[in-house]
Amino acid sequence: MQIALLGGTGDIGEGLALRIARDTDHDVIVGSRTAEKATDAADEYESRLADRGHEVSIGRAENPEAAARGDVVVLSVPAYYLSDTIESVADELEGSVLVSPAVGMKREDDSVHYNPPGVGSVTELAANAAPDSVPVVGAFHNLAAGRLSNLDADIDWDVPVVGDESGPKRTVRQLIADIDGLRALDAGGLANAAEVEAVTPLLINLATNNDGMHDLGVKFW
């Protein structure tokens, strides 16, 4: 499949690009607001993968072109850019599955709190902002960007997946399963996204308060 990572130049986009390119047969397309930023990031990812013996070609494009090419389009942008990003690519999403990993959080003193939008969760916000014909799946909310983008770091994390349509959800679960060290779990419909997203501030609070814990993910059993 073609996996387009909108905002693929940083944070979780970086780690997903590197690991999808390294671990799977899918093609990665790094999207950004400018072609130049997309090219810089894709070149850097290719170089880092080549240094580890992985000769992989990584696509690069402005977000709308990346979205047009993607079978799966991941919105790896901060929550406050989510609606604008969807709007900027809305005409290019036909036939794609849109994936929302963003979480709304607010910092208070030395803690981070879940701060969902009025609709209940950022994932549901993405579903509302997307064209009606484009299925939205929530996934990748609880991945620590730092460890994900460190290819020397082993990961063994669960990825709860939410969505209202079984076909698109299956597609995203398969993509997750193709990445080494990630296990996809079905967390139910989009209405269950809030409980998934709320894990992310918890992970940050645990990392803040426990010596030796950082870049945390989660495992359910």
Place this chain on the structure above:
Amino acid sequence: MQIALLGGTGDIGEGLALRIARDTDHDVIVGSRTAEKATDAADEYESRLADRGHEVSIGRAENPEAAARGDVVVLSVPAYYLSDTIESVADELEGSVLVSPAVGMKREDDSVHYNPPGVGSVTELAANAAPDSVPVVGAFHNLAAGRLSNLDADIDWDVPVVGDESGPKRTVRQLIADIDGLRALDAGGLANAAEVEAVTPLLINLATNNDGMHDLGVKFW
């Protein structure tokens, strides 16, 4: 220490009673609204432990007497009984650490959702209901009662702990560490309780939607 489990006759109280009695040097006191129910449960727990070669004496009392004897008093009652239970034992809590494991949830269709009280979390509700001089610590929110009370089941779960006072929090963390298969993690102050509590409906939704997964707990790493 003396560990009083108010509502220790069922759900999470059962598993905590059995495992604290089996794994630690602490004394367990099963509290209930009637002395008869407390006695029936304590007798049954003693018998189940004896069947496994653990000759342990388990205390039993009505909730107020159990609270009076407890160094640590665990409110192992459903969220909707929490305030009434605290009120019924408020005069007996001086010098104790009060532990709140309850989570507010609501069921909608085939999903479960986090449903916190207006104050933000059930743990903070307990803190507000408790006498000012009694420290409240949130813990044990994410334990699956079924697996916890099955002494043949191995567990390897994390227990995020929230509280605003370091001494009482340390006491509860030590109790947790004394139970085989549980790891206490510091999740920060009481204001962070909501993100901890919200994991519980997620665990239920994951168990509902994934074949072969049930009685789930969580591990952070």
